[in-house]
Amino acid sequence: MCGIVGAVAQRNVVPILLEGLQRLEYRGYDSAGLVVLHDGLLDRVRSNGRVAELSEKSANTQGLLGIAHTRWATHGVPSERNAHPHMSRNLIGVVHNGIIENYESLRTRLTAEGYEFTSDTDTEVIAHLVHSHYVLGNTLLAATQAALTELVGAYAIGVIASDNADQIICARRGSPLLMGIGIEENFFASDVSALLPVTSRVVYLEEGDVVEVGRLAYQIFAADGNPVDRPVQVSEISNESVSLGNYRHYMQKEIHEQPQAIADTLESVCNSKSIVPGIFGAEAAASFESIDSILILACGTSHHAGLVARYWLEEIAGIQCTVEIASEYRYRTSVPNPKALVIVLSQSGETADTLAALNHAKALGHTHTLAICNVPESALIRLSQLRFLTRAGPEIGVASTKAFTTQLVALFLLTLVLAKQRGRLTPEQEQQHLHALRHLPAATQKVLDLEPQIAKIAEHFADKQHALFLGRGLHYPIALEGALKLKEISYIHAEAYPAGELKHGPLALVDKDMPVISVAPNDVLLEKLKSNLQEVRARGGELYVFADADTHIRETDGVHILQMPEHAGYLSPILHTIPLQLLSYYVALQKGTDVDKPRNLAKSVTVE
Ligand code: F6R
Numbered sequence: 001m002c003g004i005v006g007a008v009a010q011r012n013v014v015p016i017l018l019e020g021l022q023r024l025e026y027r028g029y030d031s032a033g034l035v036v037l038h039d040g041l042l043d044r045v046r047s048n049g050r051v052a053e054l055s056e057k058s059a060n061t062q063g064l065l066g067i068a069h070t071r072w073a074t075h076g077v078p079s080e081r082n083a084h085p086h087m088s089r090n091l092i093g094v095v096h097n098g099i100i101e102n103y104e105s106l107r108t109r110l111t112a113e114g115y116e117f118t119s120d121t122d123t124e125v126i127a128h129l130v131h132s133h134y135v136l137g138n139t140l141l142a143a144t145q146a147a148l149t150e151l152v153g154a155y156a157i158g159v160i161a162s163d164n165a166d167q168i169i170c171a172r173r174g175s176p177l178l179m180g181i182g183i184e185e186n187f188f189a190s191d192v193s194a195l196l197p198v199t200s201r202v203v204y205l206e207e208g209d210v211v212e213v214g215r216l217a218y219q220i221f222a223a224d225g226n227p228v229d230r231p232v233q234v235s236e237i238s239n240e241s242v243s244l245g246n247y248r249h250y251m252q253k254e255i256h257e258q259p260q261a262i263a264d265t266l267e268s269v270c271n272s273k274s275i276v277p278g279i280f281g282a283e284a285a286a287s288f289e290s291i292d293s294i295l296i297l298a299c300g301t302s303h304h305a306g307l308v309a310r311y312w313l314e315e316i317a318g319i320q321c322t323v324e325i326a327s328e329y330r331y332r333t334s335v336p337n338p339k340a341l342v343i344v345l346s347q348s349g350e351t352a353d354t355l356a357a358l359n360h361a362k363a364l365g366h367t368h369t370l371a372i373c374n375v376p377e378s379a380l381i382r383l384s385q386l387r388f389l390t391r392a393g394p395e396i397g398v399a400s401t402k403a404f405t406t407q408l409v410a411l412f413l414l415t416l417v418l419a420k421q422r423g424r425l426t427p428e429q430e431q432q433h434l435h436a437l438r439h440l441p442a443a444t445q446k447v448l449d450l451e452p453q454i455a456k457i458a459e460h461f462a463d464k465q466h467a468l469f470l471g472r473g474l475h476y477p478i479a480l481e482g483a484l485k486l487k488e489i490s491y492i493h494a495e496a497y498p499a500g501e502l503k504h505g506p507l508a509l510v511d512k513d514m515p516v517i518s519v520a521p522n523d524v525l526l527e528k529l530k531s532n533l534q535e536v537r538a539r540g541g542e543l544y545v546f547a548d549a550d551t552h553i554r555e556t557d558g559v560h561i562l563q564m565p566e567h568a569g570y571l572s573p574i575l576h577t578i579p580l581q582l583l584s585y586y587v588a589l590q591k592g593t594d595v596d597k598p599r600n601l602a603k604s605v606t607v608e
Helices: 016-029 051-057 103-110 122-135 140-148 250-256 258-265 284-289 299-318 352-363 379-383 402-421 427-446 451-461 473-490 497-505 524-537 569-591
Strands: 001-007 031-040 040-045 065-071 086-089 092-100 154-162 168-173 179-180 187-191 199-205 208-214 216-221 292-298 320-325 340-346 369-373 387-389 464-473 492-499 513-518 542-549 559-564
Touching: 001 016, 001 154, 001 168, 016 031, 016 051, 016 065, 016 187, 031 051, 031 199, 031 513, 040 051, 065 154, 086 284, 086 497, 086 559, 092 122, 103 122, 103 542, 122 140, 122 154, 140 208, 154 284, 154 464, 250 569, 258 402, 258 427, 284 402, 292 299, 292 352, 292 473, 292 524, 299 340, 299 402, 299 473, 299 569, 320 559, 340 352, 340 402, 352 369, 369 379, 369 402, 379 569, 387 402, 402 427, 402 513, 402 569, 427 569, 451 542, 451 559, 464 497, 464 524, 473 492, 473 569, 492 497, 497 524, 513 569, 524 542, 542 569, 559 569
Parallel strands: 292 320, 292 340, 340 369, 369 387, 464 492, 464 513, 513 542, 542 559
Antiparallel strands: 001 065, 001 187, 031 040, 031 065, 086 092, 092 154, 154 168, 168 208, 179 187, 179 199, 208 216
């Protein structure tokens, strides 16, 4: 939530800041702003809208040093006065990603000291606090360090002063931040994608780091205040992987990247003849030997991946599995089982509730922890004992797509490892599963080829306000995921039910205006599902059935069928996800919504 970027160079940094903000917009997009130092004055431009508007407004702005911000509102409505940067008496400028929990008491104190607040944000206290230490004669670094000791909460910040033309201070605790190293210019940003146009040499900052960023040099100070060296790494993320290419939206691009993302995630097993625990970390074999159950913690789409895994883990590996929404788990009194493997699932690895749930589990005595995550440098990866990196590549569209299917691949691999370790997988079965996994990228591509048909089906939803999604067994979580995708990007109210539950209430909603979308794989529950669909049809409900080729469900009046190319057995949920992603994408196009940046949402949910 919120993105920050800063630059100190020998050239005008405004284009660098604006390009960086554009690339960080997925993190929040309700307002944007920048401040640069020009002729000894802080020149601030803010816009209560997108970065594009800010670009127009800052056409005549220039400076060799500056900081910028794109916002997802937490404290105070989206408005120009609440947009960052926040300033203190035209001397100090600050951008901030995170939440300052003790801002009310600080605000009261600073107001009593004579500081005037011009916004409703928590961030403004940081600007005044730094100011109060700076005017005592401290350097900008020392003033920022002193201010940080007074803050409770999470932050990644950038700080500039009107009388310091050579340095910016940046710092992080609880929110992501990295530096970009250039030639006689240096940068920082919330995410590497913001800096790729200017450098791929990056330094990932650690919790509590404070950095004095100059043009020719920079110095990092660790949480204890001592200077520290952090390795400079060359980012493997290419500039192309974060640009749109020929696609209309990132979501469409990312849906189409799934065959490659799945193939990349499978790389560790592609050429091997068997599957080994080591793919989850060096200690995995020993850890897996000593566990007796699994607890999966996650939010949103990642939570749905966990729900699919529960079916796999219990059926194939014979291990008891519970799946909980992270924000619920962290606040309820639960009975910990130290022999459980706690799995945290997250695309970003920065989701505040998932991180807190992991810390909560550890505080309860859980020692076996595994993070399945798409971002190698994320906090979740660092905090877990074991780890598996999905290789989806950067996901920029707010609606998660390729991160979900690659999480499923990782969870299926885990299922096979545990099944094998528990003697529930014969060598023949192992080979069959490996064969099916290797075929998955090609099978995924065949489903993507159905795009024109799905676009046609989407036309039926142009005037709909509600939709019901049905699935059974392994595919019930896929129905949940389909409903989430539809509601978040097309704003159609959508709900998902296990099909057998329909007659226990939701059937009352069904009439000719309620489209019912059903995931219909050719599995053991097919005949039961068919009966549920009859119940819908008998009440005049319009059915859209995403059916495997051999299900023999026929297209009739009011029953629209999308034939899936093949039945993928246990891996079927991965294939059945794709038409639902495409459906929501094309319905959103019908509705004319902002597909990649749906209203009120942001990509990394770093606040609880
Ligand atoms: C929905 C979506 C969200 C995320 C959720 C968790 O399309 O993207 O529901 O899945 O915010 O995010 P991560 O996986 O980054 O922890």
